[in-house]
Amino acid sequence: MIRFDRVTKRYGHRAVVDSVSLEVRKGGLCVLLGESGSGKSTLMRMVNRMVEPDAGRVMLDGTDIANVPPESLRHGIGYVIQSVGLFPHWRVADNIATVPRLLGWDAARVASRVDALLQLVGLPPEDFRARYPHELSGGQAQRIGLARALAADPPVLLMDEPFSALDPGIRRGLQVALRRIHAETAKTILFVTHDVEEALLLADELAVMQDGRLLAHGRPAEVLRRDADPVVKRLFGEATLAFHRLGTLRAANAARPASATQPAEAQLPILPPDSNLKQALMLMLESGTDQVALPGGATLHLSDILAAA
Amino acid sequence: MRLPRRAVPLLAQAAAFLLALWAAPHLGALWGAPFPDVQRPVWDQRGWFALLGAHLMLSVGAVVIAAALGLGGGILATRGQGRLRPLLDALFALAQSVPPIAAIALALPLLGFGAAPTMLALVLYACLPVLRGTVAGLDGVAPAVLDAARGTGMGAARVLWQVELPLAAPVILSGLRVAVVLSIATAAVGAMAGAECLGTPIVVGLANNNGAYVLQGGLFTAWLALLADRALALLAR
Known part of the structure; x- marks a missing residue:
């Protein structure tokens, strides 16, 4: 240490x-x-x-x-x-x-x-x-x-x-x-x-x-939180701060668990394991969907990303 | 085995030089041709090989001392943010600025006639290029390499011996090469102080109005200096 x-x-x-x-x-x-x-x-x-x-x-x-x-x-x-x-x-x-x-x-x-x-x-x-x-x-x-x-x-x-x-x-x-x-x-x-x-x-x-x-010092998600120090915001670029923050959040933590009533649609693009929300958003933009699937059947919606960010 | 191949031309030149020294006493017609008034154009007061040996002893001895001083001075000049550099550089430049002939004349009362004052003059004359080469070589070592060397935990002496000097060696060697050529060429003035060398025929020839002696002494001194330069160039590669 x-x-x-x-x-x-x-x-x-x-x-x-x-x-x-x-x-x-x-x-x-x-x-x-x-x-x-x-x-x-x-x-x-x-x-x-x-x-x-x-x-x-x-x-x-x-x-x-x-x-x-x-x-x-x-x-x-x-x-x-x-x-x-x-x-x-x-x-x-x-x-x-x-x-x-x-x-x-x-x-x-x-x-x-x-x-x-x-x-x-x-x-x-x-x-x-x-x-x-x-x-x-x-x-x-x-x-x-x-x-x-x-x-x-x-x-x-x-x-x-x-x-x-x-x-x-x-x-x-x-x-x-x-x-x-x-x-x-x-x-x-x-x-x-x-x-x-x-x-x-x-x-x-x-x-x-x-x-x-x-x-500032801490886990990346803490350092990039919404009420971060103005200088920190400027350093990361005010316009892209939220985007960078997505990169610090795990997709699995924001996803909805697989439910029996609403099975995940088979054709949803699948996010690799251990992806973050930035990668999830990129995948949505890339494939033109507002939902992606996680390995194991959970799904992630665009609104989940907005809520987490 | 790349070096021996490259060394072949050099060895051939050295052989030609020695052959010429051996043949010199038999080439009266050659030495006399430019000087028709000279009665005895062939140098025969002393053997050429004896003069060559004495010349080499003088000049190589002086270079060894000059190299030690120049190398030591150069290392000192680059330690501790180069605080000593201006002083050392001025000192060595001053030493070289004294004309060897004047240095010999000034040293005569202290050191007497012969090899000693000549050596002193040669050392003073030859240590500046070694110092400059050493300083330039050590300056040329990349700062990142030094940073990394210290960062890995090498001590100052180890950084110097294992990193700085090996990397600076080509530039140091080129400074040494200048020193050797200067020293061999300049050792001829030692004859003025009575030190036997390839300059002896020059001094005797000047005193007796014998241009043929001067020609022979000058030719062999210059030839030897060039040979040494070539040899060190080979070593530097």
Whole structure:
């Protein structure tokens, strides 16, 4: 668990991070959302002491990290950055093996870990372990960056706009991969982005920052509620706020259970499991109906969506 | 095995150089042709290979010292937000701005005649390109790579040895290459201080109005400098 306790960072007279308190629960994926210059990256980089706060403290599992030497602290925290920063003179396998080697793992253990990680990030080991970074596409390089961060199985992962420089299709692939990896590994992840769609896709918890201050924090549905802070509304786009909110609500929670008197019509389009209301609305628009069926026989009407939003 | 193949032309040139040194005493007609007034155009006061050995000792010795200073200075100049950079750069530039001949003359009373003042002059002259190469090379390492290296928990020394220096090596090596060429070409002035080298025939020739000696000393000094440049270019690739 990560806990920021009234942390402040000033550059000159300007407070880049201004007395922020925030808790990220163990195993959670917390997205720090804000425009550039909002202080979100600075806040994140305090966790591995790449930035030292001027005031306040950062606790990691109850320990004040100011008392942990930066190098050993960082061995236990995966770090992924937008520009990836693979070591260009090392092969993919050596890049991934960076932290395990710093920790003194033996060669056999390192090699098998490298292969396991390449598989985890969806790249065939035999094809990739001997490549140099310049032989990778942007998306592949960031997958390797993620593998390097996960190499020594750190409980915490810091990700600073890791997908922002990638093409939309590649980005979506990596977002899906990250969700899967998060579900499989139960890491505590702090993820920085300025991309609203990405934030809503990934976040268990959302923390919105502006001018160094934490504006809102909570589950995405809470942050996007109707009476949200005006600045939050503006950040998400006032006109599309309701639409984004639909994306945070599960379709199953708004649906009508299957009833014997009114059986679901066979020809209704079927929504995939675990869909949200935004996806349900999209499916209605796509198929020109005002009802969709959920797996298991429940149905969802357009009016249900309006009521839930 | 790519390197040996590329090295073949270089080895051929080195062989040609050594062959020319061996043949020089027998080429009186060649050396004398541009200087019809010179009675004894063939340099025979000292063996060419002895001069070559002494020249290499001087210039390579000076480059080793200059490389250590330049590399150390360059690393220092890029630590701690480069606070020391202006000072170090000015210091090394000042050192190079002293003409080697003046440095030798000024050092003579302190160090006496021979190799010592020559070495000093060469070191002063050759350490600036190494410093500049080192600074440029270290500056050229991508900030993202450094951020990632620190972020993975590498200590400062490890980041320097395993990431910064290997990535900066090509640029450092090009600075070193300039230093070697400068040092070999300039070592010839050591003959003024009585240090034996390929410059000795030049100094003797100037003193005795023997243009043929000057030609031979100048030719072999320049040839050696070019060879060294080629060899380091090969190494840099």
